[in-house]
Amino acid sequence: MTSNSKPYVCKYCGTGYTREKTLAVHMCEKKRRALQKDEKRVRYGFYAFQRFYEKSMMSKNTKTYEEFCSSQYYNAFVKFGSFLNNVQPLYPEKYIDYVVTSGVKLDHWCKEDMYQKYAIELIQKEGVETALERSVTTMMDWADEQPDAPWNHYFYHVSLNRAVWHIKDGKISPWLLLNCKSGKEMLGKFNDEQLGMIFHVVDPAHWALRFKRQPKDVELVKEIVKESKL
Numbered sequence: 090m091t092s093n094s095k096p097y098v099c100k101y102c103g104t105g106y107t108r109e110k111t112l113a114v115h116m117c118e119k120k121r122r123a124l125q126k127d128e129k130r131v132r133y134g135f136y137a138f139q140r141f142y143e144k145s146m147m148s149k150n151t152k153t154y155e156e157f158c159s160s161q162y163y164n165a166f167v168k169f170g171s172f173l174n175n176v177q178p179l180y181p182e183k184y185i186d187y188v189v190t191s192g193v194k195l196d197h198w199c200k201e202d203m204y205q206k207y208a209i210e211l212i213q214k215e216g217v218e219t220a221l222e223r224s225v226t227t228m229m230d231w232a233d234e235q236p237d238a239p240w241n242h243y244f245y246h247v248s249l250n251r252a253v254w255h256i257k258d259g260k261i262s263p264w265l266l267l268n269c270k271s272g273k274e275m276l277g278k279f280n281d282e283q284l285g286m287i288f289h290v291v292d293p294a295h296w297a298l299r300f301k302r303q304p305k306d307v308e309l310v311k312e313i314v315k316e317s318k319l
Contacts, residue, residue, distance in 0.1 A: 094107060095107050097109050097111065097112040098112070099112060099115055099117060099120060101117055101119035101120040101123060102117040102118075102119050102120070104117065119158060119159075122158040122163060123158060125167075126154060129170070129174050130167055130170035130171040130173070130174045131167055131170055132170070133169070133170030133171075133173045133174060133181065133185075134157075134163075134166035134167040134168075134169055134170030134171075135154060135157050135166070135170075136182070136185060137166055137169055137170065137185045137188075137189065137198075138152060138157050138160065138162070138166045139151055139152045139157075140185050140186060140189050141166075141189040141195075144186060144189050144190050145189050145190060162195065165195050165196060166195070168199060169188075169195070169198045169199055172198070172199040173185075176204060176258070177258075178204060178207070178208070178258075179208060179211055179212075179223070179258070179259045179260075180211070183211075184204070184207055187207050188203065188207075191203075205257070205289070208257075208258060208259045208290075209289055209290060211259065212259045212262065212263070212290060213295060213299075217264050217303070217306040217309060217310065218309075220262035220264040220265070221262065221264060221265060221309075221310065221313060223259075223260065223262065224260070224261050224262045224264070224265045224266075225240070225265075225317075227255055227260040227261055228240045228241070228243040228261075231243055231247060231251075241317050241318050241319050243319075244269065244271035244272050244274065244275045244319065245271060245275075247275075249275070249278060249279060249283060250283075252275060253279070253283045253286050253287055256287045256290055256291065257286055257287050257290060259290070263290065263291045263296050264306070264310055265310060265314070265319075266291065267291065267296055267300075268300070268307060268310040268311055268314065269310075269314045269319050270314075270319075271319055272319070276291075
């Protein structure tokens with residue numbers, strides 16, 4: 090059988106077919122990867138792949154998507170992309186640079202304790218304005234899902250498990266939580282297990298010292314709390 094008898098050829102793997110319809114439904118691994126290009130998890134993985142070669146391997150040429158598809162590490166980077174898509178980390182690009190320069194192996198990038206280390210460092214160092222903006226955005230996003238709860242009722246009505254997740258991941262900052270009456274009242278409702286999950290984020294010793302050193306920032310938070318009727 091000559092090649093002319095199979096005129097319909099997959100441009101990704103070179104396999105030939107006698108009918109166009111057969112080629113249309115054909116799905117090799119290279120074609121699958123090409124078609125996944127616009128999926129969010131794949132975009133995250135591709136960006137991490139590029140940054141890894143730029144930051145860790147000092148590559149002068151930006152890696153192409155074709156090079157990504159051909160890489161033996163494609164699936165591992167896409168798995169990391171899925172992790173990012175699920176966790177929705179604070180500043181994804183910063184987290185990607187954090188892991189690619191960490192010296193930690195790629196298959197460990199999806200571990201929660203790695204993200205928690207990054208999140209704690211960021212939460213404890215970031216400015217008050219950024220922390221407040223993200224907290225309010227999180228509360229507003231929560232309110233959008235509720236039938237009749239305004240965003241400033243977050244601390245009264247959010248489920249405690251969800252609040253723990255928001256605090257643990259830095260979505261709700263200790264800047265607001267610990268300088269707000271309703272926030273501290275919510276903390277009082279947490280059980281020991283929940284408090285244990287967020288202790289590293291709301292570490293009283295760290296924040297007491299931070300608030301003492303930055304009284305003007307504390308006043309700013311309290312002013313916003315008052316104006317927002319939190």
